[in-house]
Amino acid sequence: MPADAPALKIANTRTEGAEVVLYDRAGGQSREALGAALVEERGLTLIRPYDEPQVIAGQGTCGLEIAEEARMLGIETAEVLVPCGGGGLSAGIALALQAEAPGVRVRTVEPRDFDDTARSLAAGRRLGNASQAGGLCDAILTPMPGEITFPILARLCGPGLAVGDTDVLRAMAEAYQRLKLVAEPGGAVALAAALFHGSEIAGETVICVISGGNVDAATFGLALKTLG
Amino acid sequence: MPADAPALKIANTRTEGAEVVLYDRAGGQSREALGAALVEERGLTLIRPYDEPQVIAGQGTCGLEIAEEARMLGIETAEVLVPCGGGGLSAGIALALQAEAPGVRVRTVEPRDFDDTARSLAAGRRLGNASQAGGLCDAILTPMPGEITFPILARLCGPGLAVGDTDVLRAMAEAYQRLKLVAEPGGAVALAAALFHGSEIAGETVICVISGGNVDAATFGLALKTLG
Incomplete structure (x- = not known):
């Protein structure tokens, strides 16, 4: 995990029994190189967080749920807003919807200064972010869209959206x-x-995915302050 | 609503379109007398918050869900812990479980200084609380168990439990x-x-009902502080 991940996320993961290896995202240390070295040294199997077909398929079960609920509600056309880092969740949902609810389209959503997916979708090729760290939305800061995920996103998703930190805090408060x-x-x-x-x-119908609740109390307090 | 209800709860209710009439719980103003006067004056229908068969039945759908999930998990014997004010939720769940999962028993849970149900269950008759207001758990402070709810609780529930405010804040943080x-x-x-x-x-199996999320940011902050 990045050393600047929320303390709560690191602690919760350790509580589940995991050994957490930290790396310096801000200083440019490569997670990929670190992972490769650990695999070599200990004879492990690497499971990438998004560029991994079975991870994408697993996250796609969220899309199956959306398709089922949309069918129950008689919704045939809608946009599904999905938080997007490397694109695994977005790609999985998009694949599931293509099969089960083809009128429902995924729109990726990113933090404004880390909108590599939105810019890549607009350009038709994978572009990176200027910064590798910083900003509020640590969990979805990735260097650029994935090799496996991006072609799926480019084929199935609408234009990417980006939001500012103040709007993110207000959404957390809501x-x-x-x-x-x-x-x-x-x-x-x-x-x-x-x-x-x-x-x-x-369109008229918006479906929204909220995913992840690892937030330190101090950051959560910033969100609550927007309630005035 | 009691004038000392969370500002958030009052505001959320008004947002839903309701007219909220406040009363002074701490000063001993009677909600029942106020409700009766409004009914008389405006020709309204009174719906009591817990001493009302259809409210109890509606809250009992939570018990149906518990019974269904217990069956799916192969659970035949368990205790279900339920937050208890006037006893509507507890009574509804207890009735549903009696019909659908008779090995699963309700235990009411109250704040330590407002444990009228626990004391009433022990005594076999309805007893009141010394205080009518104050304390952290405003939503479940009621003068005494209901006329309709108490006989149901007395027949179907185990001994009542009571918890202190510090444990409540720690549970909110968890x-x-x-x-x-x-x-x-x-x-x-x-x-x-x-x-x-x-x-x-x-027993080995504990099922727990969490019900209600109307909490002001300041009180939520107190809970987060217990995380240290």
């Missing part, structure tokens, strides 16, 4: 106040787009 | 940290009993 859910900043970007970027979304 | 749920203090009492009163609970 999730707290109305939905009674704890969302981490990166997990709330799609909700922020749904609430505050309506003019960029097509 | 819900935040592990379950990613926003629980109000009164909604977290059963989780507090499950986490910190294990010695008072029989």
